[in-house]
Amino acid sequence: MMNEFVLLFRMDITNKEAQPTKKQMETYMQHWMSWINEIADNGQLADGGNHFSRHGRVIM
Numbered sequence: 001m002m003n004e005f006v007l008l009f010r011m012d013i014t015n016k017e018a019q020p021t022k023k024q025m026e027t028y029m030q031h032w033m034s035w036i037n038e039i040a041d042n043g044q045l046a047d048g049g050n051h052f053s054r055h056g057r058v059i060m
Helices: 022-041
Strands: none
Touching: none
């Protein structure tokens, strides 16, 4: 049996003060690529063809 999971990452794009700096974003992306490549190299990354819509809202 194979389990698949979805990880959702959310960033507040409406608040300028909440945005990471360019340097922070570069660091985040380096860490992300290292992590995702390790998962892919281990054969644990599912096909990413089923993308979510960009439309929606946050309900609290």
